[in-house]
Amino acid sequence: MAARIAEGLRLTAADRIADIGCGTGLFAREVTKAVRPTHPVLCADPSEAMLRQIGTPPPPGLMPVLASAENIADGDVELPQGQLDAMWLKESVHHLPDPARTLRGLAARLAPGGRLLVVMLPASIRYPLFNAALTRFEELQPDPADIVGHLESAGMKAELTHVEHELRIDRDRYFGMVRARYMSLLSTFSDDEIEKGIEEMSAAHPEPVLVFPDRFAFVLGEAEKPRGGGE
Template sequence: MERGDVRGHYEELAAEYDEHWVYGPDYIPWMSGQISEALRLSPTNRIADIGSGTGLFAREVARQLQPRHPILCVDPSEKMLRQLGTPPPPGLTPIVASAEDIAEGRADLPYEQVDAMWLKESVHHITDQPRTLRGLADRLAAGGRLLVVMLPATIQYPLFQAALDRFEELQPDPAHIQQHLSAAGLDAGLTHVEHELRIDRDKYIGMVRARYMSLLSTFSDSEIEKGIEEMRAAHPEPVLVFPDRFAFVLGERPGENV
């Protein structure tokens, strides 16, 4: 997708975004806990969520962590950030900027350096991944950590086949992201986490129709409806059960935080 298309997709989805992404009551706390654990977050860390959207995960991390410094919710969509509320909740600071803006110093941040940052399912929107990830790595303090959370190269979602095929064509390889972080001077490693999703079939079809994944915005209305017919035929069961597997690519800047 082109950058303008991506931004327009999320602008249109902003008001309904949380509804489409909260699969169930356990998902957000689980993923937020996985992010906190992987980044070894502490209340004294200066933290940034790059591509935060509506702040679904930053809000939960802040609730669990009670940070002394507000978590920076960085996103290019002002409409998405507005969903944080006015004023935003304690512990969160919205920043209207893209990952590239942060990487290239075009956005002012309240922290000169950060101790931890994460990108949750947004790295595939970055055009020049090596350059942008290097720029983000340069914003880390000594001992700072950068976590890229992304879907693997293949997924087992109950989508229609054309969507699954297009996903595989467009999705970056997590191993390449690990290489980019290593080239940026970080000690990088790759692990995986998995969570079982159980979701009402009709709700999931509604999410697909609303194009809850940016991938789906590359299909026309008629293609989406044809795909939904295929999904209904392939999945007559009322509740869909499938694994949500994520690659966690973690890079750490050498040195110790002080």
């Protein structure tokens, strides 16, 4: 995934980069190893507990910042390098109360020619979850096509592509992940509902290893570059 993010954003060592909603910095860490940027990667997240897991002090090349996507978009946080050349949001856009406004604000923090990548699950998924979870996911998940529209409304050139991998996970391990509510969606279900859901999953999937596609939408927005004097 880190390699896909770096490739999608066409990252170079000279880029000023931010991971918005970085969590524990997993992807920022891997991108930094691959790209070796000159400037530290800004790792922004509203959870202090998540940011602490990046390390104290943080690893070289990472700069944790306690801030939400809205804080960055609204200019509440001073960017160390002034503007950014590239930023990404991975599986966090569905948490934004007003994605159009926030994405517009984030786009405004980009330098000319800057890139903004939204990595998200598609509008429907084929995970081996119980039916109520799959239905609720479709009710809550933003449509990637709408994110394209938001970036275009922010004055960016936007495109949508998809990346798919095959996952193979031990059945009992996956059920344990569901009990631990590995997806934020699952936090909307009670313990009893989760257990009933796992009973449903057990009946539908007796096989010891679950095999299913993990598909992501990559929505890339690019800010306009300034026109040269001879154009």
